[in-house]
Amino acid sequence: MKSIHLQIRFLVPLLVTLTVAALLALPLLDRMTLRWFSRDLSARGAMVAKTLSLAISDIEPNAKLDRLRGLLERGVLDERLVGIALCSATNEQILSTKGFPGSLTCGEAREIAKKQDPRLELSSGAVHIGDFPVNAQQADSDRLVLLHDLSLPDRRSIDTRRYMIIFITVLGLAVAGITMIVAQLSWRGWVSGMRAILRGEGLVRPLLQTGTGSAVADSAPPELQPLEVEIRQHLRELEDNLYREHGPLTPWDPERLRGLLRTQLRGDQVIVVSNREPYIHLKGKDGGITVSRPASGLVTAVEPVMRACSGTWIAHGSGSADRDTVDENDRVAVPPDTKDYVLRRIWLTEEEEQGYYQGFANEGLWPLCHVAHVRPVFRESDWAQYRAVNQRFADAVVAEARSDDPVVLVQDYHFALLPAMVREKLPKATIITFWHIPWPNPESFGICPWRRELLQGMLGSTILGFHTRFHCKNFTETVDRYLEARIEHEHATISYQGEPTLVQSYPISIAWPTDDERLRWPAPSEARRAVIERLKLPDDACIAVGVDRFDYTKGILERLHAVERLLEKYPQWQGRFVLVQVAAPTRNALEEYREFQDRIHRVTDRINQRFGSDGYQPVRLLAEHHDHAALMELYRAADMCVVTSLHDGMNLVCKEFIAARDDEQGVLILSRFAGAARELPEALVINPYHVEETTDALHRAANMPPNEQRERMASLRMTVREFNVYRWAGRMLADAGQWRLRERITRRVQRRAREGSEAIDA
Numbered sequence: 001m002k003s004i005h006l007q008i009r010f011l012v013p014l015l016v017t018l019t020v021a022a023l024l025a026l027p028l029l030d031r032m033t034l035r036w037f038s039r040d041l042s043a044r045g046a047m048v049a050k051t052l053s054l055a056i057s058d059i060e061p062n063a064k065l066d067r068l069r070g071l072l073e074r075g076v077l078d079e080r081l082v083g084i085a086l087c088s089a090t091n092e093q094i095l096s097t098k099g100f101p102g103s104l105t106c107g108e109a110r111e112i113a114k115k116q117d118p119r120l121e122l123s124s125g126a127v128h129i130g131d132f133p134v135n136a137q138q139a140d141s142d143r144l145v146l147l148h149d150l151s152l153p154d155r156r157s158i159d160t161r162r163y164m165i166i167f168i169t170v171l172g173l174a175v176a177g178i179t180m181i182v183a184q185l186s187w188r189g190w191v192s193g194m195r196a197i198l199r200g201e202g203l204v205r206p207l208l209q210t211g212t213g214s215a216v217a218d219s220a221p222p223e224l225q226p227l228e229v230e231i232r233q234h235l236r237e238l239e240d241n242l243y244r245e246h247g248p249l250t251p252w253d254p255e256r257l258r259g260l261l262r263t264q265l266r267g268d269q270v271i272v273v274s275n276r277e278p279y280i281h282l283k284g285k286d287g288g289i290t291v292s293r294p295a296s297g298l299v300t301a302v303e304p305v306m307r308a309c310s311g312t313w314i315a316h317g318s319g320s321a322d323r324d325t326v327d328e329n330d331r332v333a334v335p336p337d338t339k340d341y342v343l344r345r346i347w348l349t350e351e352e353e354q355g356y357y358q359g360f361a362n363e364g365l366w367p368l369c370h371v372a373h374v375r376p377v378f379r380e381s382d383w384a385q386y387r388a389v390n391q392r393f394a395d396a397v398v399a400e401a402r403s404d405d406p407v408v409l410v411q412d413y414h415f416a417l418l419p420a421m422v423r424e425k426l427p428k429a430t431i432i433t434f435w436h437i438p439w440p441n442p443e444s445f446g447i448c449p450w451r452r453e454l455l456q457g458m459l460g461s462t463i464l465g466f467h468t469r470f471h472c473k474n475f476t477e478t479v480d481r482y483l484e485a486r487i488e489h490e491h492a493t494i495s496y497q498g499e500p501t502l503v504q505s506y507p508i509s510i511a512w513p514t515d516d517e518r519l520r521w522p523a524p525s526e527a528r529r530a531v532i533e534r535l536k537l538p539d540d541a542c543i544a545v546g547v548d549r550f551d552y553t554k555g556i557l558e559r560l561h562a563v564e565r566l567l568e569k570y571p572q573w574q575g576r577f578v579l580v581q582v583a584a585p586t587r588n589a590l591e592e593y594r595e596f597q598d599r600i601h602r603v604t605d606r607i608n609q610r611f612g613s614d615g616y617q618p619v620r621l622l623a624e625h626h627d628h629a630a631l632m633e634l635y636r637a638a639d640m641c642v643v644t645s646l647h648d649g650m651n652l653v654c655k656e657f658i659a660a661r662d663d664e665q666g667v668l669i670l671s672r673f674a675g676a677a678r679e680l681p682e683a684l685v686i687n688p689y690h691v692e693e694t695t696d697a698l699h700r701a702a703n704m705p706p707n708e709q710r711e712r713m714a715s716l717r718m719t720v721r722e723f724n725v726y727r728w729a730g731r732m733l734a735d736a737g738q739w740r741l742r743e744r745i746t747r748r749v750q751r752r753a754r755e756g757s758e759a760i761d762a
C-alpha cells in the first residue's frame with residue numbers, strides 16, 4: 001500500500017510535467033515545421049521562377065503575351081501552384097493565370113512576400129507568396145509572383161502534431177512504467193532490508209553463515225549499512241522506554257509513581273536500605289534537638305521517592321540524638337512534618353563503623369570505583385566488618401518485611417553483599433540494587449582481593465542499576481572476566497547459578513520543585529543582594545558557585561587552579577570575579593580527606609593573597625554544612641555554577657542549580673567526567689584536568705550574553721524537569737513489576753504442571 005502511495009506521489013508530478021512540456025513544445029514545433037515548409041516553398045518557387053524566366057527570355061517580343069500566358073498556365077499545372085502573375089518592376093500586373101486572385105495587386109503580393117511568414121489567407125485557403133526576378137542580373141527586371149497552395153503544409157503540420165502527441169504520450173507511459181517497476185523493486189528492497197534489521201537477521205544471520213564478526217557489512221543493503229546500527233539502537237531505546245513507561249504519557253510525578261506501585265506492584269511493601277540516613281537528629285548546644293539533612297546525592301534522590309511510596313527506610317543511625325528520637329523498635333516517622341514513611345535505624349559499634357564504612361567502603365571501594373588517583377586500601381579486618389554489617393542490615397530487611405516478596409531498594413557501594421544475603425532468606429523478594437558511583441573497567445576492579453565475592457553478592461539482585469550504559473558495560477565485562485556466568489547482551493541479563501539479574505542504566509535525577517516551593521524562593525536580584533552583603537563581595541561581582549562534599553573526587557583543586565589562571569590570563573576580572581565554594585564536611589576521620597582538605601585551604605589562601613585586596617577575595621571557601629534554603633539562595637544569586645568532578649556517577653548539584661534558575665539565567669560549567677554531562681550538552685562541558693580549557697570556560701560564562709544564557713538554560717530545564725527522579729524510580733519499579741508478573745506466571749504454570757503429573761501418577 002505504501003509503495004503504491006509512493007509511486008502515485010512520484011507519477012502524478014511526472015505526468016503533469018510531461019503534459020506541460022507537450023503544451024509548450026507543440027506550438028514551437030508547429031512554428032518550426034511551417035518555417036521549414038516556407039523555406040522549402042521559397043526554394044521550389046525559385047526553381048519554378050528560374051525555369052519560367054529562361055522560357056520567357058526565349059519568346060519573341062511580339063508573340064510575347066499569348067506565349068507567356070500559355071507558359072504560365074502550364075506552370076500552374078503543378079498541383080501545388082495556385083496562380084502566377086508577371087509584374088513589371090513598378091508593380092503593374094502584365095498578366096496573370098486564372099487562379100491568381102483579381103483583388104490581389106502586384107504591390108500587395110510583393111510586400112507580403114518580403115515577410116518572414118509570407119502567408120495570405122484567401123477564401124479558397126491559405127497561400128504562400130514568392131517574388132522572383134525574371135532576370136536576376138537586371139535591377140529593374142520584371143517579377144514573377146508565385147502563389148503556392150498551403151493546405152498541404154497545414155495538413156502536414158496537423159499530422160506532425162498528432163504524431164508528436166502520440167510520441168509524448170507513449171514516452172510518458174514508458175517512463176511511468178519503468179519508474180513504477182524500479183520504485184516497486186527498490187521499495188521492496190528497503191522494506192525487506194529494514195524488516196531483516198528489525199528481526200535481527202541483519203546482525204545474526206551472517207554471523208551464523210560466516211562465523212565472523214563482519215555481520216553488519218554483509219547483511220543490509222549497502223545504502224542501509226551506515227544506518228543499521230544506529231536505527232537498531234534507537235529502536236531498542238524506544239521500545240525500552242515504552243516497555244518501562246507503558247502507561248499514559250503523562251509527566252512523572254509522585255502521583256504517577258504511586259499509581260505504578262498500586263497497579264504494577266500491587267501495593268507491595270517498599271524497603272530502602274542505605275548507609276546514610278535521610279534525617280539526622282543532632283543534639284544542639286542548648287540541649288535541644290535539631291534535624292539535619294545530610295549532603296548526599298543518594299539522599300537527595302531517594303528521599304522524594306520514599307515520600308511518594310511510603311514504606312520503610314533502613315539506615316545507619318549516625319546522629320548524636322538519633323537514639324533519643326526512635327521508638328522501642330528503633331523506628332521514627334519522617335519527614336518530621338508530614339511523616340510519610342518510617343526510618344528504621346541500625347546502630348553500629350565504633351569498630352563496625354571503622355571497618356565497614358571508613359575502611360572497606362571509603363578507603364577501598366570509593367577510590368577503587370572513582371579512579372581519581374587515590375590508592376584503594378584493602379584490609380582483611382575491614383572486609384570482615386563489611387561482611388558482618390551487610391549481614392546485619394540484611395537481617396533488618398528480613399525483620400521489616402511484612403510479606404515474603406517485598407520490593408527491596410538497595411543503595412550503593414556500602415551494600416554489595418546484601419542482595420545475595422536477602423535473597424537467601426527471601427527468595428521471592430524483588431531486589432533492586434542501585435550503584436550510585438561509577439563502575440571501573442575489569443582491570444581496575446580486579447585489584448580488589450574480594451572481587452568475586454562482591455560480584456556474587458550483587459548478582460543476588462533482581463535488577464542492578466547504574467547511571468550510564470558505560471558503567472553497565474564495565475560491570476558486565478567485569479563479571480565476564482571473574483565469574484562463570486551466562487551473559488545475554490540482547491536482554492541485558494546476567495545469569496549466575498541459574499538466577500538472572502537485569503543490568504540496566506537508570507540515570508538518577510532530582511525532584512522538580514513544586515510551585516509552593518518556588519514561592520518561597522527569593523527573587524534572583526534579592527538573592528544576589530543578600531549573598532553580596534553576607535559574604536562582603538564587590539557590588540559588581542561576577543559570582544561563580546561550587547557546591548560539593550569536601551571530597552577529592554570533586555575536582556576542587558583543579559577548579560582553584562582554573563580561577564587562578566583566569567585572574568592571570570584575563571586581569572580584567574581581578575577585583576570582580578569570585579568563586580564561592582561550599583565544601584560540606586565529609587569523612588573527616590580519614591587521613592586522605594584531611595590532607596586533601598588542608599591542601600585546598602592552603603591553595604585558597606595563596607590565591608587570595610596573590611590576587612586579593614582590601615575587601616576583595618577571589619575565593620570564598622565555606623567549609624560548613626549549608627541547608628537547602630541557603631543553597632537555593634546561592635544558586636539563584638550566581639552568574640555561573642562550576643562542577644569539575646574528576647569522576648562522578650551522575651552529580652546532582654548541576655541539576656539542582658538548573659532547577660533553581662526559573663529566571664532562565666546563569667551558566668553551567670560541567671565536567672565531562674560526570675554522568676550528567678551525557679544528559680546536559682547545553683552546559684559548557686569541560687575537561688577539569690585541562691586548566692586552560694576550564695579557565696576559558698569561566699571567561700566565556702562570565703561574558704555570555706543573557707539571550708544565550710536563556711536559550712541554554714531553557715533547554716537544560718526541559719531535560720531535568722522531564723527526566724526527574726520519579727521517572728528514575730518509576731522505570732526501575734516498572735521493570736520490577738514486569739519481572740514479578742513473569743515470575744508469578746511461571747510459578748503458577750509450574751505448580752499446575754506439577755499438580756497435573758501428580759494426578760496422573762495417582
Ligand code: G6P
Nearest residue numbers: 276295296297298412436437586
Ligand atoms: C556519595 C555516595 C553516597 C553517600 C554520599 C555522601 O553520593 O554515593 O552513598 O551517601 O556520597 O557520603 P557519606 O559518606 O557522607 O554518606
